[in-house]
Amino acid sequence: MTNAASARSDVDFAPLRDALLPEKALFPGLSRAGSRIIVPGDADYEVVRRVWSSHVDRRPLAIVQVTGVADVIATVNFARENGLTLAVRGGGHASSGYGTVDDGIVLDLSPMRGIFIDPEAKTARAEAGVLLGELDHQCAPLGLGAVGGTNSTTGIAGLSLHGGFGYLSRQHGYTVDTVRSVQIVTADGELRTASRDINPDLFWAVRGAGANFGVAVSFEYQLFDLDQNIQAGAIGFPIDRAAEFFALFNEWAPGTPETLYSEALVWYQPGDDGEPTDVPVVALSVVYTGSDDLDAILAPIRAFDEPLFDDVAPTTYLIVQKQYDETIHHGLSMVHTFGVLPTLTPELIDEVLTGFLATPSRHTLVSFGHWGGAMTRPAAEPSALARGTAPWRIVCETIWPDGDDAGANIAWSRDYWNTLRPHFADETQYLNYTTYADEETVRRAYGEETYSRLQAVKRTWDPENFFHVNFNIVP
Incomplete structure (x- = not known):
């Protein structure tokens, strides 16, 4: 690992400090926060340098937390003029680690929250x-x-x-x-x-x-x-029924209304404390913002088998948006792999299940979704986004707590993806769900x-x- 503090100890940050909006004292006991530079040795450097996925461990020369556009401009100019690598961090949620850098500057936009x-x-x-x-x-x-x-x-x-x-x-x-x-x-x-x-x-x-x-x-x-009043939840079944469940999901999901978001998940069932148990399950997760009868839409799923759990119920959109906050949070380590599929074949599902049950971490999950609706229609305003044409997506989120074996989890993730790759329709990548991508992968992802x-x-x-x-x- 590069020791950033010693590698570029010659950098003088005084001109940048002078250019940033300073903290402003309004009257004794009350001040208004300004932009600031955090460097190795500062009290909160070790905390602030950390990113979402804890196995990404880099030591920037400085982290510049900015409160406005003028200070973004000052930081960009300073980095360019001093030949320093610049990493930009917004919410810091990505598993790729691009929000930090060794021996460079992190431009941290988190104070800009208007x-x-x-x-x-x-x-x-x-x-x-x-x-x-x-x-x-x-x-x-x-x-x-x-x-x-x-x-x-x-x-x-x-x-x-x-x-x-x-x-x-x-x-x-x-x-x-x-x-x-x-x-x-x-x-x-x-x-x-x-x-x-x-x-x-x-x-x-x-x-x-x-x-x-x-x-x-x-x-x-x-x-x-x-309307904030929606319905959401999950319906779970034993893992030994997964092959039959996915055959049903493959037929059912494409015909559901656009107001229903659904995913099929393979994961380890959470316990009462929210931590994963040793019980693998397959589940349907739904969020419904429509007004038709959801029970009628879900009837084929519920008729499949006696569920292990069924917690689909009225809730609010704000609650649903927070449902994974406690299980997928800052400080875990995470690697994303992604692929697109023409259909969910029995051969694919067999390899998905076999590989999943060998995961080193009980926090790992695999999800399947059908694009459908507006995601498959031409955009009113074209963009560079690589949309692809295959109807299904698969995402593996390899997740492990801090202290677990990062090497074993990363190796498993890559081997698992390579095992599933022959089933993919093409090389389309959704880069927000891609952790590792070299130049050729990025080129193929966009076409x-x-x-x-x-x-x-x-x-x-x-x-x-x-x-x-x-x-x-x-x-």
């Missing part, structure tokens, strides 16, 4: 440090919802720059489909707007490959009417035509590849 709702236009402007749960919280009293992910601690920036899908996506598409404009600081230190009418090439590119082109500091989203167009945009806005700590588009 949210501004226009209920008449049904739009929101949110700064890049906002978490999904914070945006949901501001929308809910107004009867509105944003298309986001499935965990309230997800950062909106990373989600929006590489796709974004969740409980509303079968109705309204990907998060990128709802982005109306982005404010972004490009490699030359200039603040620019990217929208349909302003810098349209940049607007196309940032919605799908956005971390390559600058520091996105705010997003404008289209919101949608959303040659889109990748070439992204390269052209990259050469316009970042020809020196200053922003390269990401799923990199090589100019």
Whole structure:
């Protein structure tokens, strides 16, 4: 591991400190926080340098926590002028570790948490440090919802720059489909707007490959009417019925309404304390925002077998968005692998189950979903997002607590993915669910035509590849 503190001990951060908005004392006992630089030796450096997945262990020269656009510009300029690698961190939720770097600067946007709702236009402007749960919280009293992910601690920036899908996506598409404009600081230190009418090439590119082109500091989203009173829950069955269950799910899911988000999961059943037990199960997880009879929609699933559990019940959207917060949280280690499938064959399911039961960690889970609805229709505003055409997705979340054997879990994850890979329809990758991707993987994920167009945009806005700590588009 690089010892960042000694590798570049010659860097003088005084000019950057002077350029940042300082903390402001209002009167004795009360002050207003400003931007700040955290370096090795500071009291909270060891805490702040940590990212979502704890096995990613890097030591930046400095972490610059910024409160506004002027300080983003100052940090970008300082890093560029001093030849320092810059990593950008929004919500810090990614398993890839791109939110940190050895021997460089982390630009931490987490203090930038402003949210501004226009209920008449049904739009929101949110700064890049906002978490999904914070945006949901501001929308809910107004009867509105944003298309986001499935965990309230997800950062909106990373989600929006590489796709974004969740409980509303079968109705309204990907998060990128709802982005109306982005404010972004490009490699030359200039603040620019990217929208349909302003810098349209940049607007196309940032919605799908956005971390390559600058520091996105705010997003404008289209919101949608959303009744907070919904239904959600899971129905679980014994693992020895999994093959038959997946045959049913394969037939049932494509015919469900767009207001139903459903996933089939293979996991270890949680105990009363929320920790996984030694009991593997297969389960259907649903979130329903429609008004038709959900019991009728779920009837074929419930008729399949006597469930181990069935907790589908009325709830609220805000509660559902927090349902995984305690089981998938900051400080665990996580590796994502992803693939797209033409159908769920018995041979695939057999290999899924056999490999899963050999996982080193009881926290690991595998999920299947059918895209359907708006996710398969052409977007009203084209973007760089690699949508693919296969109807099914599979995601393996290899998760282990801090202190467990990272090497064993990472090796298992890669071997498992390689075992399943022959079943995939093509090389499409959803990069928010991809931890490891070299240049060739990224190229294949976008496809040659889109990748070439992204390269052209990259050469316009970042020809020196200053922003390269990401799923990199090589100019």
